[in-house]
Amino acid sequence: MNTEQNELPPDGNAPLASARFDIRHLSAEQLARLGVSQIAYVRPVVVDGEPGFSIHAADGTPMAVAGDRGTALAAIVQHDMIPLLVH
Numbered sequence: 001m002n003t004e005q006n007e008l009p010p011d012g013n014a015p016l017a018s019a020r021f022d023i024r025h026l027s028a029e030q031l032a033r034l035g036v037s038q039i040a041y042v043r044p045v046v047v048d049g050e051p052g053f054s055i056h057a058a059d060g061t062p063m064a065v066a067g068d069r070g071t072a073l074a075a076i077v078q079h080d081m082i083p084l085l086v087h
Helices: 030-032 069-078
Strands: 038-046 050-057 060-065 082-085
Touching: 038 060, 038 069, 050 069, 060 069, 069 082
Parallel strands: 038 082
Antiparallel strands: 038 050, 050 060
C-alpha cells in the first residue's frame, strides 16, 4: 500500500482495495465516506405507531423502512451491501 498519498478517490466510490491512502491521516470527511456504498445498517423504529426496521447508509442517510428485520437484511444483501445491526 502506498502510504505517501492520503487522498481517497474523488468520487468516494472506488473499491477500497484499489484506493491508496494512509489511514493514519484520514480527514473527518474521508472517514465519513468509508463504506458508504458498501455498508448499510438496520435499527428498530416505530412508524405511525407500528414497529419496523429502518435501513440507513453507513453515513446515516435513511434509505428504506421494512416491516421486519429479516426483510430489511434481505433488502440490503439484495443490493450487494453488507448489513449491520445497530442496537
